[in-house]
Amino acid sequence: MDPLEDVLDLLETRSHLSTSLIAGGEWAVRFDAPLDVKFNAVRRGHCWLEVEGHGAPIELAAGDCYLLTRPRPFTLRSSPKAPEVDARTVFARAEHGVARTGTGDDVLLIGGRFTFSEPGQELLLASLPPVIHLPAGTAHAETVEWALTVIERELLLRPVASDLVAEHLAMVMLVYVLRLHLAREPQSVSGWLAGMTDPAVAAALTSLHEEPARPWTVAELARAGAVSRSTLAARFKQTVGQGPLEYLTQWRIHLASQKLRKSNDTIGSIARITGYGSESAMSTAFKRVTGVSPSVYRRRHADSVDA
Template sequence: MDPLDDVLALLETQGHLSSSLVAGGQWGVRFQPPEGVKFNAVRRGSCVLEVDGIDEPIALAQGDCYLLTGARGFTLRSDPGVEPVDARRIFAQAVDGVARTGEGDDVLLIGGRFSFGSHAQDLLLDALPPVIHVPSGTRQAETVEWALTVIGDELTGRPPASRLVAEHLAVVMLVHVLRLHLAREPRTMSGWLAGLADPAVAAALTAMHGDPARPWTVADLARSGAVSRSTLAARFKETVGQGPLEYLTRWRIELAARRLRQGGDTVAAIAHDIGYGSESALSVAFKRVTGMSPRDYRRHLVDA
C-alpha cells in the first residue's frame, strides 16, 4: 500500500463543496476558522489571501489554489486594506450555489473543505504547514488544474449526481496537492509525511503499510530501501521523529482502532491480522499507545 493513500483511507477523507464566490470591483470577505482542511481555487481573476498568524499576504492568480490545514481565520480581498464583510452573511444569500460580493463578476472562486475521521490531527494535519499554495502555470499543477476544471464543469452544468462527482474529485485534488507539495517543499512537512521525501524511509514506510502483520526487523526494512540498518534508523528518526519499529507499532494500533470502531471482529482476530501473536500482546501495546485496553476502547465507543 502507498502510505499517503493508506492514511487518507484510514481517516475516511471526504470532500465537501461550498457555494462558489463571484466578486468584482473593490471587495473583501472575512471567513471564520474552518473545520477540517479548507480549500479554494481561483477560476477567474485574482485576489489576495490573508491568513491569521501568517505575516505575508498571498497573491492568488487565475488557476491558483490553496489549502488551509488548521483552524485559522482568513480573508480574501481584491486589494490589501479593503474592509471585508462577514462570509456568513454573503453565503447565506447564495442563489443557485453562487454567493456574490462587490460589483461585477471579475473573480470566481470555487471551494469547500475536507473532513476526516478520528486522529487526523496526529496522523496528517500536524505534519502539514498552515497554508499550502499551489500556483498555476507549472507542469506539476496540471493534474490539479484538470480536477478543478472538471469540478467547475460539474457544478456549472449540474448533470445527475454532479455534487457527488465533484466532491470525489475534490479528494483527488487533495491527494495531488499533497504530492506536489511533498515534491516541492519536503522540509516544511514533518512526521511520516516528511519521510516520504526520503527514498530509503519511503521504501520502509511502503513496506510496513503493504504488510503490517509481518514481523519486521529494522534490518528487513533497511534492505527494502537498499541502505544499512544504522542508516535507515538514523534517517527514519530524523524525518519521522521516531524509530521504524515504534512507527510500526503505532500504525498497527491505528489499524486495530479502526477495526474496533467498525465492530464485529474479536480482539483476538484483530490481533492476529495486524501482527500480534495473542490478544494479550495486542492489549499491552494498545494500552501503551492509547491509554486504554481494546475492550475499554470499544466499550467507550458504545457508551459515547
C-alpha cells in the same frame, strides 16, 4: 496501497463542495476558522488570502489553489483596505450555489472542504504546514488544473450526478496537491509524510504498510531500501521523528483502533490481524499508545455513536 493511500483510507477522507463565490470591485470576506481542511481555487481574476497567524498575505491568481490545514480564521480580499464583510452574511444570500460580494464579477472562486475521521487525523494534518499554496503553472500541476476545470463545469452545468463527480475529482485534486507540495517543499512537512521524500525511508514505510502484521526487523526494512541497518535507522529517525519499529507500533494501533470502531471482531482476532501474538500483547501496546485498553476504547466509541 502506499502509505498515503493507506492513511487517506484509514481516515475515511471525504470531500464536500461548498457554495462558489463571485466578487468584484473593492471587497473583502472574513471567514471563521474552518473545522475541516478547507480548499479554494481561483478560476478567474485575482485576490489576496490572509490567514491569522500565518504572516504575509498570499497573492492568488487565476489557476491558483490553496489548502488550510489548521482551524484558523482567514480573509479573502481584493485589496488591503477593502471593508470586510462576514462570510455568513455573504453566503446567506447565495442563490443557485453561488454567493456574490462587491460589485461585478471579476473574481470566481470554487471550493470546499475535506473531512477525516476524528481519531488519528493528526496522522496527516500534523505532517502538513498550516497553509499550502499551489500557484498555477507549477511544474506537473496540469492534473490539478484539469480537475478544477471539470469541477467548475460540473457545478455550473449541473449534469446528472454532478455533485458525486465533482467531489471525487476534489479527492483527486487533494492527492495531487499533496504530491506536488512534497516535491516542491519537502522541508515543510514532517512525520511519515516527510519520510516519503527519502527513497530508502519511503521503501521501508511502504513495506510496513503492505504487511503491518509481519514481525519486521530494522535489517529487513533496510534491505527493502537498499541501505545499511544503521543508515536506515538514522534517516528514518531524522525524517519521520521516530524509529521504524516505533512507527510500526503506532501504525498497528491506528489499524486496531479502526477495527475496534468499525467492526465486531473480537479483540483477540484484531490482535492477530495487526501483528500481535496475543490479546494481552495488543492490549499492553494499545494502552501504552492511547492511554486506555482496547475494550474501554471500543465502549467509548460505541457510546459516542449511540449518543
